[in-house]
Amino acid sequence: MQHLLTLFEISPDDLKRVLQVSMDLKARLVAGDRPPILAQHMVALLFEKPSLRTRVSFETGMAQLGGASLFLGDDVGWGKRESPSDFTHVLGEFVDLVVCRAKSHDRVEQMAGFNAVPIINGLTDLCHPCQALADVMTVQESLGSLEGKHLTFVGDGNNVAQSLALICAMLDMRFTLACPEGYEMDSDWLARVANAYPKAKIETVNDPMTAVTDADAIYTDVWTSMGQESEDAARKRAFASYQVGDKLMAKAPSHARVLHCLPAIRGQEITDEVIDSSQSDVIRQAGNRMHAQKGLMVWLLNRPWIDKNVT
Incomplete structure (x- = not known):
């Protein structure tokens, strides 16, 4: 079955x-x-x-x-x-x-x-595999193809990031996670991805500015997921420099698309200016x-x- x-x-x-x-x-x-x-x-x-x-x-x-x-x-x-x-x-x-x-x-x-x-x-x-399906569908609609495209996730190495890492490996896309130390993806999950897809292009970096310099899509999510409310203050401190705003987008290619799985905390992980910009595919992504x-x-x-x- x-x-x-x-x-x-x-x-x-x-x-x-x-x-x-x-x-x-x-x-x-x-x-x-x-x-x-x-x-x-x-x-x-x-x-x-x-x-x-x-x-x-x-x-x-x-x-x-x-x-x-x-x-x-x-x-x-x-x-x-x-x-x-x-x-x-x-x-x-x-x-x-x-x-x-x-x-x-x-x-x-x-x-x-x-x-x-x-x-x-x-x-x-x-x-979150269903989210990842909608995400790559959105990238394909915007950029015309998926193979070789670079998706950068700025934020916590959470369930969404892990599904994105896997689906990028399956579709010959590059995946970069930009996160503070201690908030990486699960090592067992990454080992499983590497075993199934030895040629996967997955990396984790700490500097969000360098992570987006050649990104075709820039993705973010809330810093504190459901069930992590007790960690909220610590997470806000850890991710303070990881906001997807005009400063970060200035480092990215002009064609880069912006993604967010929603719900978003506007003014925290992403600014109003970016999520409502012409580079944002967030609403179509949700529809997908x-x-x-x-x-x-x-x-x-x-x-x-x-x-x-x-x-």
Whole structure:
């Protein structure tokens, strides 16, 4: 059974096919065509964490594909009222796909291990593959190609950064993380990426100014993620010189695009002037969450349609 938990589960060719399908479905939507590719299919959104983009993009995307969705919160008792195995297998009797947004990646891995229903990781503490899909789709739209492009992430080596490092390795892109000492990506994750993609071009530096000098895309995220609130003061001090503002953008190429996975704390990790500038793709990037996830859901649930309609 096919799952999408980290992006390690699929090949670079699979990834490129998902992106191709996503682009095709977006073009169809713009043209007014909403084919019911997943008619009578049901996706369950099993969320432990708050969400705007992930929830709305999956619900709207599934509706546009002719299917339906169910939002499952704390009231369903995931991991509380019955064994994880029973919970997952029963859910698999009712729905065709489950999107999990969990505090711990282990819980999503456990659910997928039962192979009762395809699982998509909608965000965990380890990685955020759906965000990365939308991110590279946005870069491709803006710059025309992905191979050889340089994406620089200015900020914490968090779950988003880790997914970006992996997806860049899969697509022959360069990835640079600019962060203070002590806020690097997980070493085990990087070792896993290097093992799977020995030619990956991934580096970590401490100087954000030099990190963006040849960047094609400059990405940032909040300095303090959900669950790290007790570290907020220390993080603000550590990242004070890592703001994506006019001073940093002056060091970057004029063609560089600006990305942020949102929500943003304007005036902290990014300024109003940059996030609202002509170089910013942030709003389209957010919109591409839906388009990328539509491509992913169709690839998971109706590949015969893809083979017949997407060339």
